[in-house]
Amino acid sequence: MTSNTIKFVHENRIVEIKNPEPNETLLNYIRIKLKKTGTKEGCAEGGCGACTVVLGELKNKNINYSAVNSCIMFLPTLQGKQLILVEDLIYKNGSLHPVQQAMVNYHSSQCGFCTPGFVMSLFSMFKNHSRFKDSIIRDSISGNLCRCTGYQPIIKAAKSLNNKNKIDHFNKNKKNIINMLEKINNQSIVIYKKDKKYFAPRYVQELKKILKKNIDSHLLSGGTDLSLKVTKERNDMNSIIYMNSINELNYIRNNNGYIEVGATTPLIKFENYIKKYYIDFANILKRYGSVQIRNVGTIAGNIATASPIGDTLPILLSLDAKVVLRSIKKTKIISLEDFFIDYRKTKLKKGQFIDSIRIPLFPKNIFKAYKISKRFDDDISSVCASFNLELKNKIIKSIKVAYGGMASIPKRAKFCEKILLNSSITEKTIIEAKEALEKDFKPISDMRASGKYRIMVAKNLLHKCFLEIEQKKLIRIDN
Numbered sequence: 001m002t003s004n005t006i007k008f009v010h011e012n013r014i015v016e017i018k019n020p021e022p023n024e025t026l027l028n029y030i031r032i033k034l035k036k037t038g039t040k041e042g043c044a045e046g047g048c049g050a051c052t053v054v055l056g057e058l059k060n061k062n063i064n065y066s067a068v069n070s071c072i073m074f075l076p077t078l079q080g081k082q083l084i085l086v087e088d089l090i091y092k093n094g095s096l097h098p099v100q101q102a103m104v105n106y107h108s109s110q111c112g113f114c115t116p117g118f119v120m121s122l123f124s125m126f127k128n129h130s131r132f133k134d135s136i137i138r139d140s141i142s143g144n145l146c147r148c149t150g151y152q153p154i155i156k157a158a159k160s161l162n163n164k165n166k167i168d169h170f171n172k173n174k175k176n177i178i179n180m181l182e183k184i185n186n187q188s189i190v191i192y193k194k195d196k197k198y199f200a201p202r203y204v205q206e207l208k209k210i211l212k213k214n215i216d217s218h219l220l221s222g223g224t225d226l227s228l229k230v231t232k233e234r235n236d237m238n239s240i241i242y243m244n245s246i247n248e249l250n251y252i253r254n255n256n257g258y259i260e261v262g263a264t265t266p267l268i269k270f271e272n273y274i275k276k277y278y279i280d281f282a283n284i285l286k287r288y289g290s291v292q293i294r295n296v297g298t299i300a301g302n303i304a305t306a307s308p309i310g311d312t313l314p315i316l317l318s319l320d321a322k323v324v325l326r327s328i329k330k331t332k333i334i335s336l337e338d339f340f341i342d343y344r345k346t347k348l349k350k351g352q353f354i355d356s357i358r359i360p361l362f363p364k365n366i367f368k369a370y371k372i373s374k375r376f377d378d379d380i381s382s383v384c385a386s387f388n389l390e391l392k393n394k395i396i397k398s399i400k401v402a403y404g405g406m407a408s409i410p411k412r413a414k415f416c417e418k419i420l421l422n423s424s425i426t427e428k429t430i431i432e433a434k435e436a437l438e439k440d441f442k443p444i445s446d447m448r449a450s451g452k453y454r455i456m457v458a459k460n461l462l463h464k465c466f467l468e469i470e471q472k473k474l475i476r477i478d479n
Contacts, residue, residue, distance in 0.1 A: 004191050006075070007184040009056070009082040012173060014180050017075070019191055022198035022240055023230050026070040026078060027051045030085060038086040038116040039070060042145070044231040046072045046224055046293055047378065049144030052117040054124050056082030058181040063174060066295040067124035069143075072227035073296070074220070076198050077242055080185045082177055084170075086116040089123060091169055098164040099123045102157040110149040118144045121291065122158055127170070132162050142377040143290020188245070200242040204249065207353065208328045210241055215350045217241045221264060222296035224289065225305045244296070249355065258360045260324075263300035263353070270299060277361060280369040280386075281315055287371050288312070290378045300354040303336070306344045306409070309381045309448075313340075313410035315369050317402035318386035319359055326355040333358070343408040365390045365398075366469060370461050374448070381405050382449035385461040389420075391469075396420050403458055405449075406441040415439040416462070425466050434459040 005018045020029075030039050030053070042050035046069035053070045055078075056063045063082065089097035096104065099122045109115040118141060125132060125140040137158040146154065170177075189200035197214065201207045211217070217239040220226055229235045243249065249262040252273050259277070261270055267285055271294065275282035288311045289297060302310045303323060316336050323339055325332045328351060336357075339346050348354070369386040373379040384404035390397045399420050401413040415436040423429045443454035468475055 001187045002190050003187045004189070006079040006189060007187075008078045008080065009177060009180045009184070010085075011088060012176065014184060015083075019193050020075045021193055022074060022076055022191055022196045023236055024075045025227075025231065026053070026073040026075050026083075029075045030070060034085075036085050036087050040113055040116060041071055042114070044071050045228055046289075047143075047145075048114070049117040049121060049141075049290065049292065050114050052120040052144065052292055053086075054084040054120050054127075056084060056177065056181070058178065058185055061178065063177060063181070065124050065127040067121050067140075067143075067292050068295055069292045072223055072231060074198075074223065074227065074230075074240070074242075076189060076191060076200065077220075077223075077244070079187075079189050079200060079245065080181065082181060084120075084123070086119050089119065097123070097168060098161060099126050099157075102160050102164070103154070106153045106157040106160065108149065108153040108157045111147075114144060114146045118146070118154055122154075122161070124291070125158070126161055126166070130166070132158055134159075139286060140291055142286075143292045189242075195238055196236065197239040198242070199240070200245045202245050202247070204246060204326075204355075207241065207243075207246060208326075211351055211353065212328050214239050214241065219243055219304065219353055221298045221301040221304075222266070222293070224293050224297045225301070225307070243300075243353070244298075254361075255358075258358045261299055261357045261359065263355055263357075264298060265300075266295055267297045267299065268294040274359075278315075278319070278367050278369075280367060284311055284315060284369050284371050284384070287373070287377060287379075293378070299357050303339070303357065304346065304348060304354055306340055306346045308343065308407060308409055309384070309405045310410065311371060311381055311384050311404065314384050314402035314404040315386040316357070316359065317410055317412055318369075318388040318400045319362070319367070320388075320400060321360070322358040324355040324358065325352050327352045331355065337412060340409040340411075362388060362390070368465050368468065370464065372457050372461070380448065383454050383457045383461065385458060385465075387462075387465045391425075394424050396423055396425070401462070403441065406443045406454055406458055411441070413437055413440040425470060430463055430466055434462055437462065 005016050007016050030036050040050035042048035051071040055066050121141050188202045191198040199210045218237050220240050221243045244264045249264040251262040253260045271282050271285040302312045321336045367388050371381050372383045373381050386402045389399040399417050401416050404410045416433050419433040419436045443451040445451045
């Protein structure tokens with residue numbers, strides 16, 4: 001079933017919008033069309049959390065609540081979801097939701113500009129967790145910036161929610177919302193608006209047909225990077241194909257030797273899975289971006305964007321990951337190492353899309369990954385490093401070392417690897433391997449770090465990795 005009308009649930013009713021503007025952000029729709037001004041614009045790039053809203057999505061006959069950045073989400077992607085704004089939290093009798101009341105009780109607001117975003121992030125936490133530990137609270141608000149009050153009153157307000165009844169008016173109306181979501185959850189969207197086109201297929205076969213006729217379209221997944229063409233560069237995207245409505249591509253499978261991750265699988269789902277195998281991968285993902293970003297962003301999107309500072313990329317390189325590419329007629333599997341050509345250029349051709357990513361499992365290997373950035377949470381890397389090695393009788397029998405932020409593409413350190421392979425871990429070997437990094441990389445200086453700083457950090461992370469291996473303990477300031 002195909003329609004040019006998006007349907008979503010808001011304020012306990014189904015809302016329909018015929019031929020919405022494909023480039024209109026959800027934030028602008030909320031503020032300008034709905035006249036709901038609690039949701040704020042701060043950065044317009046998903047970095048400050050002032051625009052946070054919560055989406056309810058139907059998952060296995062239940063509602064999954066996700067905090068998202070409305071400033072980088074396009075209105076048509078609201079199809080089939082429930083929209084919850086800060087104004088919707090208040091009860092009909094005028095009393096505040098427990099999250100709102102906690103913020104009042106602990107004096108957690110000063111100028112108030114960021115407060116609605118914090119409220120919505122904490123509301124999502126309130127709905128998704130039974131207990132609120134410090135780690136959950138801090139992760140839940142890591143994508144929200146406060147410029148005046150400070151965070152302690154907000155954290156105290158969040159902790160106080162452990163003593164509150166978790167049944168709110170959303171629980172009481174849940175069955176009705178599920179019924180409405182079921183009614184609107186089964187259609188593909190095709191929009192033609194003046195010179196713009198928007199497609200949201202629900203099946204891979206639909207996607208192939210659309211790609212055949214619209215080969216120059218932008219493939220949109222989480223939009224955490226692509227949306228900035230509209231919000232920051234002030235450009236239009238004339239043809240968009242939204243991938244995240246294709247549930248066929250939202251999966252994680254263990255295929256006896258490797259994990260396969262579908263292209264539309266959100267990072268937060270992958271993060272919860274991968275920590276069983278590579279805890280450092282999960283830890284880097286927590287720092288990759290806020291909960292709002294990880295709720296919509298995907299590994300496939302990170303790969304397709306091909307940023308040299310994409311945090312998943314050096315990790316995937318060190319794990320010898322492969323990318324499954326599909327076109328209208330063919331499927332091709334390519335090593336991630338061969339996928340990147342130059343700065344933001346890849347071997348992904350027009351008419352192709354990323355179907356999945358295959359990540360080998362190395363149960364006997366040592367795997368470590370590190371991220372260096374100016375701010376611990378929700379910040380872009382200056383340097384990201386990843387190490388995957390096999391030790392036998394204290395000899396390095398296999399090793400892959402990869403870095404992000406050190407070249408125009410995420411890249412393996414081949415000269416460094418050559419020094420380390422079949423060597424024992426000695427001070428002399430480590431010094432030689434560190435020096436070899438200067439042959440592998442000639443990093444540039446930019447606003448995040450100087451080239452001199454980057455090469456020094458890259459060497460120190462290599463040293464840190466082997467110190468941790470030798471001492472059999474972590475050497476990390478965040479532990």
